[in-house]
Amino acid sequence: MTTRKLHGVVCASITPMHSDGSIDIASLRRLTQHLIKSGIHCLYPNGTNGESIALNQDERFQIARTIHEENAGRVALYVQCGAGTVAESYAHVRYCAELGVDGVGLMSPIFFALDDLALMQYYDAIMDRHPDLSMYAYNIPTRAGNDIRPEVLGALMTRHENLLGIKYSFPDIERIQAYLHCVPTRRPSVLIGCDSLALACMAVGGDGWVSGPSAVAPKLYTALSDALTAGDIAKAREIQHAIVRLAQSIAGIPEIPAIKYLLMKQGIIESEACRAPLRPLTPPERARLDCLLEEIDGALG
Numbered sequence: 083m084t085t086r087k088l089h090g091v092v093c094a095s096i097t098p099m100h101s102d103g104s105i106d107i108a109s110l111r112r113l114t115q116h117l118i119k120s121g122i123h124c125l126y127p128n129g130t131n132g133e134s135i136a137l138n139q140d141e142r143f144q145i146a147r148t149i150h151e152e153n154a155g156r157v158a159l160y161v162q163c164g165a166g167t168v169a170e171s172y173a174h175v176r177y178c179a180e181l182g183v184d185g186v187g188l189m190s191p192i193f194f195a196l197d198d199l200a201l202m203q204y205y206d207a208i209m210d211r212h213p214d215l216s217m218y219a220y221n222i223p224t225r226a227g228n229d230i231r232p233e234v235l236g237a238l239m240t241r242h243e244n245l246l247g248i249k250y251s252f253p254d255i256e257r258i259q260a261y262l263h264c265v266p267t268r269r270p271s272v273l274i275g276c277d278s279l280a281l282a283c284m285a286v287g288g289d290g291w292v293s294g295p296s297a298v299a300p301k302l303y304t305a306l307s308d309a310l311t312a313g314d315i316a317k318a319r320e321i322q323h324a325i326v327r328l329a330q331s332i333a334g335i336p337e338i339p340a341i342k343y344l345l346m347k348q349g350i351i352e353s354e355a356c357r358a359p360l361r362p363l364t365p366p367e368r369a370r371l372d373c374l375l376e377e378i379d380g381a382l383g
Contacts, residue, residue, distance in 0.1 A: 164189025185216030247271030
């Protein structure tokens with residue numbers, strides 16, 4: 083089993099699409115190369131920002147395969163495999179195991195309210211089937227409707243060596259610290275899915291953060307991780323403030339369409355198209371993003 087963990091800046095990448103809603107493989111290849119060449123530490127496709135719930139199984143397989151080919155082992159690649167049904171989730175994990183990616187993220191089941199026992203049975207079943215595949219639990223309680231408590235993660239990690247840790251998409255540093263100390267025999271790998279708390283997460287012992295907007299300004303995001311690695315806290319604070327300002331500039335604009343629009347304007351993908359129910363941006367929203375892009379270009383020199 084690989085021990086290549088998620089760390090630093092993990093890009094939760096979007097899924098480029100043609101105007102008719104079909105997957106744009108050529109743009110996906112360019113985006114993958116852009117992220118790697120810009121210094122992104124890890125790739126995390128088929129997640130929330132990848133519109134995974136709106137994609138069918140074959141499309142998600144195609145995305146995983148394409149990114150795996152383009153990456154060619156250069157950076158850690160974890161594919162998010164949670165889906166609308168348990169059967170689909172298992173199928174995605176099986177495909178990724180056969181593909182040979184570094185590991186998978188597994189979002190908790192969505193919509194149905196589950197207690198701790200049900201959550202553990204869900205994760206137990208898939209981890210028992212693939213004990214040699216590295217995995218991260220993916221806890222996004224506001225979207226999934228279920229919350230993986232530290233006690234649940236601790237119990238699962240005690241039983242499964244291949245469960246390396248958790249991605250937590252909620253702005254709660256106290257919970258991050260609880261995750262870090264939930265297993266007596268080893269330290270979980272913990273990442274937050276919140277750009278504004280990247281510095282705080284790493285300061286308390288987390289391994290990094292998962293970000294959709296990092297695709298738009300990857301060098302700004304990796305500079306934060308680099309500053310922390312170098313022990314330059316003052317520089318890290320300065321960059322964290324810049325990242326927060328970027329997030330504030332996008333506030334109120336649908337995030338996935340915004341990221342796609344900015345990537346299109348940078349010439350990385352061909353279209354800003356998203357799949358319903360996501361909506362197109364309005365002209366005023368595009369104008370705001372055009373101004374933001376100028377600020378990003380200025381900040382990066």
